[in-house]
Amino acid sequence: MIVRRVLNNSIVAAIDDNLDEVILLGRGIGFKSSPGQHVDPATVDKVFRLDGRAAQDRFALVAQSVPAEVLQATEEIVAAARERLEAPLSDTVFAALADHLAYAVERQAQGVSLANALESEVSRFYPAEHRLGLDALAIVARVIGTALPRDEATNIALHLINAQTAGGGSAHREIELTHQILDVARLHLGLTYDESSLEYQRFSQHVRYFAQRVLRGKTVDKDDDDGLLSVLVEKKPELVACAVRIAAFVKERHGQEMSSSEMVYLTMHLDRVA
Known part of the structure; x- marks a missing residue:
């Protein structure tokens, strides 16, 4: 690998053997280094490979101003997240x-x-x-030596959520919309949610995924379930009325139409918690 830029004594930007830019972390790796020199592999502790020039530049900028142990903790947290989460994480999460x-x-x-x-x-x-x-709080305590308060676990989680939803709304907006839809249903039907029940968990998960689609402008646009929706109108009129109210709320706030298929899915989930 060849040094491209020296960011500080512990961090350099380099070009690897595939001509890809990488960020190298190592104690003293940048000391007496200069662009064009070969990197001594013995000085490299961590290699950050980020896809996309924007992610690389952003991380390089941040890396210059934060302690090396913070980067180490970040790398461990992201590695754990990529191993345990189903959805892929954008490289923007590093910076x-x-x-x-x-x-x-x-x-x-x-x-x-x-x-x-x-x-x-x-x-x-x-x-x-x-x-x-x-778990990230434990990583921070071990690597950096700082015991962060429990509230920071939520902040870290939000970064991980946002890194999964880079193509749509932020985690804050997604959570807010999910909470609003659950409130519309609760108030319209006079419900008291049992948040420990499997039915509620399935319902809230469905609403969460619907909120994601709304914020990304990718709601199900098929109207293949008009017949089934008509049956539900006859058999479950109050539940359909609740779904209609939610649809009106989403249309007013986000300009997204709810198709008959979305209405049917929502009504069926409402039936399990009502």
Whole structure:
């Protein structure tokens, strides 16, 4: 590998044997290095391979301003997330998470703690990401030596969620819309949700995925279920009326039409929790 840029004494941008740009992390790797020189493999502790020039440039910029141990913790957290989450993570997560962790560690040193009001929603709708956030606190404590407050688990989880939804709305918007739709159904039908029940978990997951589609502008546009919807109107008029109210809310707030297929799916899920 050949040095392209020296970012600091511990980080260099380099060109590997495939002519791809990589970020190299190693104690003293940048000391007395200069562009064009070959990299001594013995000085390399970590290799960051990021797809896309924008992700590379952003990470290189962040890497210059954060401690090496923050990058190490970031790499471990992202590696754990990629192993345990089903959805792929965008490489943009490296820069965003490293930047966040650096400020979180700095705030903790200053005795500043910021509460996250989304913890209950994140733990409910994104349990895997929230568990990773909690595990990330242990990684930070071990690698950086800083004990971050529990609220930071939610912040870390949100970075992981956003890295999965890079093509659509942010995690905050997705959670907010999911919560709003659940509230419309609850108020319209006078429900008291049993959040521990399998029926509620399936319903909330369906609403979450629907919210994702709405924010990405990719709702199901098929109207293949007009006949089944007519049957439901006769047999479950109150549930269909609730689905219609949700459809009106989504149309008003996000300009997305709900097809008959979406209405049928939603009504059937409502029937399980009503």
